[in-house]
Amino acid sequence: xxxxxxxxxxxxxxxxxxxxxxxxxxxxxxxxxxxxxxxxxxxxxxxxxxxxxxxxxxxxxxxxxxxxxxxxxxxxxxxxxxxxxxxxxxxxxxxxxxxxxxxxxxxxxxxxxxxxxxxxxxxxxxxxxxxxxxxxxxxxxxxxxxxxxxxxxxxxxxxxxxxxxxxxxxxxxxxxxxxxxxxxxxxxxxxxxxxxxxxxxxxxxxxxxxxxxxxxxxxxxxxxxxxxxxxxxxxxx
Amino acid sequence: xxxxxxxxxxxxxxxxxxxxxxxxxxxxxxxxxxxxxxxxxxxxxxxxxxxxxxxxxxxxxxxxxxxxxxxxxxxxxxxxxxxxxxxxxxxxxxxxxxxxxxxxxxxxxxxxxxxxxxxxxxxxxxxxxxxxxxxxxxxxxxxxxxxxxxxxxxxxxxxxxxxxxxxxxxxxxxxxxxxxxxxxxxxxxxxxxxxxxxxxxxxxxxxxxxxxxxxxxxxxxxxxxxxxxxxxxxxxxxxxxxxxxxxxxxxxxxxxxxxxxxxxxxxxxxx
Ligand SMILES: Nc1ncnc2c1ncn2[C@@H]1O[C@H](COP(=O)(O)OP(=O)(O)OP(=O)(O)O)[C@@H](O)[C@H]1O
Ligand SMILES: [Mg+2]
Numbered sequence: 355x356x357x358x359x360x361x362x363x364x365x366x367x368x369x370x371x372x373x374x375x376x377x378x379x380x381x382x383x384x385x386x387x388x389x390x391x392x393x394x395x396x397x398x399x400x401x402x403x404x405x406x407x408x409x410x411x412x413x414x415x416x417x418x419x420x421x422x423x424x425x426x427x428x429x430x431x432x433x434x435x436x437x438x439x440x441x442x443x444x445x446x447x448x449x450x451x452x453x454x455x456x457x458x459x460x461x462x463x464x465x466x467x468x469x470x471x472x473x474x475x476x477x478x479x480x481x482x483x484x485x486x487x488x489x490x491x492x493x494x495x496x497x498x499x500x501x502x503x504x505x506x507x508x509x510x511x512x513x514x515x516x517x518x519x520x521x522x523x524x525x526x527x528x529x530x531x532x533x534x535x536x537x538x539x540x541x542x543x544x545x546x547x548x549x550x551x552x553x554x555x556x557x558x559x560x561x562x563x564x565x566x567x568x569x570x571x572x573x574x575x576x577x578x579x580x581x582x583x584x585x586x587x588x589x590x591x
Numbered sequence: 592x593x594x595x596x597x598x599x600x601x602x603x604x605x606x607x608x609x610x611x612x613x614x615x616x617x618x619x620x621x622x623x624x625x626x627x628x629x630x631x632x633x634x635x636x637x638x639x640x641x642x643x644x645x646x647x648x649x650x651x652x653x654x655x656x657x658x659x660x661x662x663x664x665x666x667x668x669x670x671x672x673x674x675x676x677x678x679x680x681x682x683x684x685x686x687x688x689x690x691x692x693x694x695x696x697x698x699x700x701x702x703x704x705x706x707x708x709x710x711x712x713x714x715x716x717x718x719x720x721x722x723x724x725x726x727x728x729x730x731x732x733x734x735x736x737x738x739x740x741x742x743x744x745x746x747x748x749x750x751x752x753x754x755x756x757x758x759x760x761x762x763x764x765x766x767x768x769x770x771x772x773x774x775x776x777x778x779x780x781x782x783x784x785x786x787x788x789x790x791x792x793x794x795x796x797x798x799x800x801x802x803x804x805x806x807x808x809x810x811x812x813x814x815x816x817x818x819x820x821x822x823x824x825x826x827x828x829x830x831x832x833x834x835x836x837x838x839x840x841x842x843x844x845x846x847x848x849x850x851x852x853x854x855x856x857x858x859x860x861x862x
Contacts, residue, residue, distance in 0.1 A: 366672070
């Protein structure tokens, strides 16, 4: 494992982003919509803003990192970029870490934007950003786990967008349906949304419980990822 | 080597010497790319052993890969980045000096397009960029899978010059091609692959001699008839007869070349 190679992949992604409007759009669409709604309802209540930021940042966590890492891995794999990188001494894990680092870096900027719109300041802003990063990271592991399996690019794209929608929107549906909530509360995006809610309410009693569920989700994804990774190694052929 | 019980390569026994240009020729689908994939450790042979730099291809690591350069029929370039950016990522990966980038772009004649996005390059420029990437880290061993396929004569000749100059500087080159003139003019040694078996493995001239494809004279007569005669003393009488009667429009000699060998092998066996 060499940092030099992880940063090379990170740099490739950063250079690519400036030429890739699709990716830029998928990163800015949720914060931009939030800002727009806030500006359109300039006399809106504090509560409205809180709910808006809560839902929008959950949508962001559930969808953007997930679809972005899927898109990057898939494109690189089917255009033989991954193969060339690996033949040039980049290890599959270094490649994934480079891409992960890149999405985490951009997401942290987006998280700050969300936090500021939501009215967080100082140390509470930091906690909020960390919560978003935890959610982003979980989505990234979940996303790579599903993507390294991909054999057929267009089929995978369809499945991934459906899962992304489910991933982002489930917590919002669940909050108005107790029956759904019984199941959905074991899913990490639901807990991230409620974690953000707790932060708004300055209520910290449930945090260990929420972190436990998110942590369990993450652990399961990591285990599944490791198994699939050993099997597939993201190389074509 | 077989894919799902379909045998593609059989009993290949081959040694590439340091510093030579080795050419693998054979018709489409015969397994040239498959052999390169095996040599570069991307495919493991169903049976047998392959060593590169004295190391089993099952165990190739950074040391070996950082001395190997590869040009494949699939490019794997970063399409939205410029030529320079593409190379700079690889320079970072190998940990080599950035100055090397402009030098390599110069070498493949792409310096003027350094800032051009890959997706806007022409086919020949693309191929030259792929070669630039393959030689960026000054590899000792270079694999070129059909390096000039689909390129115009100018691009082709530029690439040929480059290949020869790489050989001059001590690079060992393994190339595949189905252009016989390419194999003839570049390679120190060629092997013919037919139906998964290596048929010949020698210097191009040697192979031609071995197949004894005779030197012939192609004569066009005034009555429109075309005559082919062996270029030997036996033809003396016939030709002088034609000349006496002023029947000859033109005479061309044709030397045997790999193309003829290739065709005769493909049509089935030696003469
Ligand atoms: N991954 C694979 N799975 C199954 N069959 C394969 C695979 N790769 C190659 N083959 C088969 O192996 C044979 C040789 O293919 P290969 O690509 O090596 O030919 P080639 O000599 O490089 O041809 P060309 O000159 O057209 O590039 C073909 O019949 C092909 O169908
Ligand atoms: Mg081929």
